[in-house]
Amino acid sequence: MKNFKSIALVLVALVTFTATAQKSSKVDALKSTINWVGKKVTGAHEGTITLKEGALIFKGKKLVGGNFTVDMTTINTTDLSGKGKTNLDGHLKSDDFFGVEKFPTATLVIKSLGEKGNGVYAVTADLTIKGKTESIKFDLTVGKNTAETSLKIDRTKYGIQYGSGSFFDNLGDKTISDEFELKVKLVF
Numbered sequence: 001m002k003n004f005k006s007i008a009l010v011l012v013a014l015v016t017f018t019a020t021a022q023k024s025s026k027v028d029a030l031k032s033t034i035n036w037v038g039k040k041v042t043g044a045h046e047g048t049i050t051l052k053e054g055a056l057i058f059k060g061k062k063l064v065g066g067n068f069t070v071d072m073t074t075i076n077t078t079d080l081s082g083k084g085k086t087n088l089d090g091h092l093k094s095d096d097f098f099g100v101e102k103f104p105t106a107t108l109v110i111k112s113l114g115e116k117g118n119g120v121y122a123v124t125a126d127l128t129i130k131g132k133t134e135s136i137k138f139d140l141t142v143g144k145n146t147a148e149t150s151l152k153i154d155r156t157k158y159g160i161q162y163g164s165g166s167f168f169d170n171l172g173d174k175t176i177s178d179e180f181e182l183k184v185k186l187v188f
Contacts, residue, residue, distance in 0.1 A: 022064060027054035031187035034070065039177040040163070045088060050074035052105060056147060056188055063121055063142050066110040068186075072100045096162040097155075103130045111135070119143060129158040147186040152179045 029051045037046045054068030075098065077088045093100040106129045114122040119142045127136045138151035156178045161167045163176035 021059070023058050024055045025058060025188040027051065027056065027068070028187045029053055033183075033185045035183045037181040037183075039180075041173045041175045044079075045077055046079050047075065047077040047089075049076065051186075054186065056142075056186070057110075062115070063113055063140075063147075065113070066108075068108045070106045070108075071104065072098050072106055073104050075100070097160055099130055106130075123149075127153065129153075129155075130160065132158045134158065145188055147188070148184065150181065150183045152181050154178050155180060 057065035
């Protein structure tokens with residue numbers, strides 16, 4: 001009888017541990033994509049940036065967290081070529097924008113999640129760009145081995161004010177939108 005109680009306790013502990021265990025799913029940085037769009041009065045530019053590493057954390061099938069690091073040195077304009085592309089890539093990497101020499105990475109850490117149904121989560125996360133951390137909110141759709149989102153980031157919250165009509169007068173058609181858009185597909 002004593003052995004039966006011991007076995008029963010071990011089984012209960014194992015089931016309890018399994019039910020509450022969290023699993024970290026590493027994101028495949030090579031298969032994942034981050035596309036950006038930056039707008040200005042006279043048009044827009046678009047490009048890519050590379051995920052360095054990341055993971056989504058699950059409790060069973062439910063998403064409960066995650067963290068990601070983006071390699072800011074990989075900013076790449078895809079709608080230009082030649083000298084125009086070289087100049088814009090260089091300017092975006094400069095201190096006027098993302099200052100990648102001093103700040104080679106940006107990070108995102110999920111702080112809380114709310115289930116909206118059908119694999120969609122309302123995410124609140126801390127985003128750090130240029131050493132400044134701000135809370136952001138967005139929806140994330142999680143599938144079997146993918147997670148996708150589209151979100152807008154206000155660059156001025158991270159000290160990126162170049163060409164911003166919110167900080168400078170008389171920019172005219174040189175005004176650049178304070179927000180840039182990201183379309184992210186994570187593969188894990």
